Amino acid sequence: MGIVDGKVVATHKVMPARRPSKIILWADNEGTETIADGSDLITVIAAIADENGNIKRLNNYHIKFEIEGPGELVASKETFTNPREVQWGTAPILVRAKAQTGNIKIKASVVPYGTHTSMPAELIIPTTKAIHPLIADEDELNLQLRTHRNQQNLSSYDHGQSSDEARKQSQMRLKEVEKQQSDFE
Structure with missing residues (x-):
């Protein structure tokens, strides 16, 4: 708890994570737009969480990523990056935007999927037209x-x-x- 001039100004509550029930997906892009120029990379992070959104840090899951739309995963089975092993509750992956604008849909699911595994998740990343002309057509x-x-x-x-x-x-x-x-x- 943080107190300034006798008033509580900040609190911090620590809760243990319960049984994993869902995957949380977010783009770690600092709020910047994704540019459809064929080279813009976005880090997408998947986290295993309980029903309250608390990240389950200690688990040994693997997350499989799939993509639809004008983007591609910078990952493969051969490089052991898809499915991706969860480390300290999260599994990051890189997504490359193609040169076409549209919505990139990333799907994440736990493998192998069973009755007590976390629910799959989807994230949509919109891409915007490149301001500068592409050097390559x-x-x-x-x-x-x-x-x-x-x-x-x-x-x-x-x-x-x-x-x-x-x-x-x-x-x-x-x-x-x-x-x-x-x-x-």
């Missing part, structure tokens, strides 16, 4: 995204290929990069 951004996904797919296939096939794939990728560099110069 939509087609270039989409090409970059497809190239990135193809590279991920090729690397996952490389494990199942013979060493000759993998070497040929690497040489083809190297030639593609050389061509892009010569086009740049």
